[in-house]
Amino acid sequence: MRARSYHHGNLRAALLARAEETVRERGVQALSLRELARETGVSHGAPRRHFGDRQALLDALAEDGFVRLGQALDGAVRDAEPDCTARLQALAGAYVRFATRHAALLELMYTGKHREGAESVHAAAEQAFAVSLGVISEAQGSGELVPGDPESLAQVALATLHGLAAMANSGMLDVEELETVVPDAVERLLSGLRRR
């Protein structure tokens, strides 16, 4: 990155980074293009070159969020013991941790209001959730889980995790409770899905 001159050099990335910070600290509705420009030391019209309008910026944030979520899930599974239970527990923990640490971002990610680039946000989401699908079909292959459409199993599992995170984020569930509720929920799901 060069010293500040007429051209910033990597405005797009700088805007995204600063925006993510603002969203995390003060929520989506507090994100203003003009303030963002001010904070980034650039004129109020500059962001327009990179994000046609406010929504385009939000879409980009969401997409980025899915990428990072995917990395988090991937890392968690990679670090876990190779058995199905351990991997799913690790995955669950990672998901809920991300969801509570980045509550506003998650809301943005799941708010279906993405347009145009919906495809790319969608693709990023699919990519992020590929990990869980992998874990489940592997466990089915090794006989740890009952057979059945792995996609629908993964859906139910992720939905449960997402729901718990959403309830925690909305204050209907204490965040500390998650530490016990989430493993519990996974265990309950598994007790219905384990081959026996």
Add this chain to the structure above:
Amino acid sequence: MRARSYHHGNLRAALLARAEETVRERGVQALSLRELARETGVSHGAPRRHFGDRQALLDALAEDGFVRLGQALDGAVRDAEPDCTARLQALAGAYVRFATRHAALLELMYTGKHREGAESVHAAAEQAFAVSLGVISEAQGSGELVPGDPESLAQVALATLHGLAAMANSGMLDVEELETVVPDAVERLLSGLRRR
């Protein structure tokens, strides 16, 4: 309601009703106090008497949403066969139907950003979810479900439903798919929870 005179007569209710409509049709972010006032045929400052600021209006909408959700769940369970499976399936259907029909409102309800009146929104939510708790503890009493903290069982069940609805609303799951996915998910949950 009297003819339009200086005092509207029931502005608060009229604003809420119109606001709910706008939120349903065009989303939360499209709700403007001034436009709302215009549509209701009242000066742009009038809403302020009833809702101190925009967030107060949103909070009231959320609270109202929980009340209506509670009624929907209650009605569904009341109309269902008295056995645990039928009741939970009915409850699940009602929840997901409400969640997809009022996607933006649901988002509003679950967005933890309520202030001050958080207590009342919170209370309305608790009230809405009391039904599911009742169904579960009854089923435990009759021996249909495994024993255990009913609150945590209900949490997992609701979280799953909410997660599925959220995924459908965000376009990650086809709405038509819900018709089969939701009963499936309930059955899967139950297969882990049923006494045997």
Add this chain to the structure above:
DNA sequence: GACGAATGTAGTCACTGACTACATTCCCTC
């Protein structure tokens, strides 16, 4: 019927997102 409280009106302010015309710089081609 008078009077204080509740409710609605009118006007203002700073701020925002969207848009435009224009300036500067980058980088590709010759």
Add this chain to the structure above:
DNA sequence: GAGGGAATGTAGTCAGTGACTACATTCGTC
């Protein structure tokens, strides 16, 4: 390397918004 078109940033403008204030009208109560 020079020239020129594309990319990027600046400056100015516009209508719309939420929040606030002073003021007008009406309601309910004594």
